[in-house]
Amino acid sequence: MSLNMTLNNEAHFRAVENLVFEWARSIDENRVEDVCNLLAPAGRYTVISRFNQDRGLPLAIMDSRSADQLRDRIMSMRIANVYEPQHYRHIVSGVQIVGKEANLLQVRSNYMVVRTMDLTGDMKIISVGQCQDLVDISALSTGGDPVFQERKFVFDSRVIETLLIIPL
Amino acid sequence: MSLNMTLNNEAHFRAVENLVFEWARSIDENRVEDVCNLLAPAGRYTVISRFNQDRGLPLAIMDSRSADQLRDRIMSMRIANVYEPQHYRHIVSGVQIVGKEANLLQVRSNYMVVRTMDLTGDMKIISVGQCQDLVDISALSTGGDPVFQERKFVFDSRVIETLLIIPL
């Protein structure tokens, strides 16, 4: 934990926390496209099971190798996919900076997503797990904002709804 | 996001976050009356569906136009209403300051309320959504605490339990 304390440069911490919260709020406010601006152009976005992650198995249910690829996926969600109207609500906790290499911070947080179906009002926890992120803070020194170099959602359950159309 | 960073005056942020948490803890510790002191005398407290909010429809399931009106409602809950004993537990995340005008901060956060029935022990998520708050920080400069000028709970589901007797 002493490591954590050393890493907790307050300005860095707040900027990172805000980045994590901004991602969640973009999706929850149905501005899903906006998350692409929070990912570095060559950044990676992945949603993978804890089971596969622990065993080094590569299969993920979402895996974008660039912000553009993620943008494509979201456009397909908007235009091509047919699905029941629904809202996500992210509850995020325990943001911690657990490592640092040059301008890249390793960040951990716990997440839960509650999905509400627009028509029936049904609420359901659809995913809980840990975010394992790599955050690039180079822009901070020139007054800019940090971005995700890697954003990985590792969900606890091996089972997932067939339909995970909106990114987490 | 650069906007957010500019707004994130650390002392302001912590005071605002504490105000949000204090509201939740007052209710969860069954000191519901105490939230009236966190609302400005002429402040407004609203619980409204995302559906109505998005369409500018005014119907809300709770709408108090002053701290006194909210106090009345809570007194009625204590004295007049008959309902099964229950506890609320707020889980709040993603507090962000997203705008500022003079001494008023626009604040966003995600919330979830889990209700536990006292007799049966049943736990249930009764509401998830976003808080859209206006926080008055004028008192900070004289060592005082911020208060809510507006506190609005926008819940994701169109459906709500008939019984929402305790304020969120």
Added chain:
Amino acid sequence: MSLNMTLNNEAHFRAVENLVFEWARSIDENRVEDVCNLLAPAGRYTVISRFNQDRGLPLAIMDSRSADQLRDRIMSMRIANVYEPQHYRHIVSGVQIVGKEANLLQVRSNYMVVRTMDLTGDMKIISVGQCQDLVDISALSTGGDPVFQERKFVFDSRVIETLLIIPL
């Protein structure tokens, strides 16, 4: 609340918050043993119902009077107990410092634990409630980390699963 503001020494607050998050992450990452290092050697760890706590009734479902006793319990969990593989996920919110005496801080936070069964993938909220902690910050002045002098999970429901084998 003015009290809270006075207590919110920023460096203290962040260290305390990190301690609370570290506990959660240790368990969620299946490094349960690590929580013993976050508890003072003569510290106390308790899991008790709100019902009993409110009435001063002593019966708790877990009650360790030292870090070593907690270590024993976890070893028994690893070696002796037979139970279905499962993961915990803590969602923690509303960390507040509500009192201070010498080097001991009174800390409150809300928690929720979602349990995912490893085989079936079933997700379930198994406990929600409040943490009532006493945190020793003496080590901060010499560059060390705070530890829990007391860590008490007060859960809202009177009913609990027979099986609470992993500590909260």
